[in-house]
Amino acid sequence: MYLSFNLVCSLPFLCSKSATMFSSKELTSPSSLLAAYASMAGSIMMAQSMANQFGHLIPQQIRDYLLSTLRYFFKPPSPILTLVIEESTGISRNQVYDASETYLSTKVSHTTKRLKISKTPKEKNLTIKLEKGEKVVDQYEGIELLWRLVFVKPEKKDSSNLFDVVAEKRWFELSFHKNHKDKILGSYMPYIIEKAREAKEKVRVLKMHTLQGSRAYGDIKWDSVNLEHPATFETLAMEPDLKNIVIEDLDRFVRRKEYYKRVGRAWKRGYLLYGPPGTGKSSLVAAMANYLRFDVYDLQLANIMRDSDLRKLLLATGNRSILVIEDIDCSVDLPDRRQAPGDGDGRKQHDVQLTLSGLLNFIDGLWSSCGDERIIIFTTNHKDRLDPALLRPGRMDMHIHMSYCTPHGFRVLASNYLGVNGYHRLFGEIEDLIENTEVTPAQVAEELMTSEDSDAALEGLVKLLKRKKLEGDELFDEGLHKGEIQKAKKQKVENKRRGSVRIKSRRKPIKRRSY
Ligand SMILES: Nc1ncnc2c1ncn2[C@@H]1O[C@H](COP(=O)(O)OP(=O)(O)OP(=O)(O)O)[C@@H](O)[C@H]1O
């Protein structure tokens, strides 16, 4: 009887102790929330263990009655609210659970003791997850939150069926002061989902999709490989102003979701990159993809026969992606191309039902309205050969001229390839030569790669530039008659406009063609 009395007396004490801890007006430090939580859990455990130990001395019915009465009278009015975030919602996974798991892997607090790490051969980074029972204390706008990961083993079934295996149940418990319920549900939860998306995006391996299959039989489809192009805006030899304009344009594009919606436009942006071979058009596409963390779809038009195939392929592209059509001046000259000898499948020209209008109309119309955050990039070496339909206002939002190497571009390449920054005795001479020579960044880069010794590589570059300059001058002196000399001079000056950008074509609108 003494023992049972003791049990009865200790329960209210234990409960009220927990209640005092939880009802403190503000839970000021991460440890206070944790301590309150631990104390409550401890009290319950102690009561349970005492009940287990001594309870048998009291008859069962009296024991149950006493306990339920005590619970009723002494249950503290807890100010703590706990959200239970289960792993699945019946059939499908719970998005909040997955987001919480990702989010918490970035939040190791002083209370975390054990973490699980893993990595598959395909993954670039380690995956970090909480171990069962682990707690994490988080802060959000001054509010303290306690996370706990709970695992429960399923009860063993009386079944000999080996396939009757029930998976462990897992859930997160998120505890905080009740006063903050609205803020947690209305703003902390969306914040977690967004943060988890960003964290996933950071480690996601970008994909490069290319076309596979037989165009003749129309079973062509996208196949993907990891996009591991190292180009970034830092490593691109481009005039800084031009680079900044492009970066700002991309930034503006991705943050203007609501704007596009409001003005009733599809959330897409088109870029035309033009310039001689080896000036960095493809590198710029890769830099844009790496910057935005967008997948790339490389649409080789020569592999497509019909507009219907094109539509199917375009509809299979994902959101947050860049659709690239390289060398558009060559790729859309389809009838001639298909007639060329050596075009192996023997299809006749009338079999080709792919048209530029099909492409453009679909891109402007249905395709862009079927997805979000689409970027389309055309590249060409000859802007002057492009079909006017491609250049008409509104089609490509930005025309970017990638041009010959400039002194600034050379500095970027010298830093990338040789690690030479700031000063080198040959820089002055090289920069003078570059000003007066038409040399592409690709040619400069190739020369800089010829030796690991920076002096030797730069001397090699001086030789190359002198040779190129001589060739240029000789061409000029080849006895061209006056008109041609003037024309060539004009061309040279034009070419020296090192890279430029035009936002939206300012040409007068041309009459709409029949397509
Ligand atoms: N502007 C640049 N900045 C840095 N590297 C460059 C640049 N331009 C060219 N390169 C180097 O030259 C190589 C070829 O460049 P890239 O393929 O980007 O040129 P391109 O303009 O797409 O040529 P093409 O018209 O033949 O497709 C790149 O792999 C890169 O190493």
Ligand SMILES: [Mg+2]
């Ligand atoms: Mg290219």
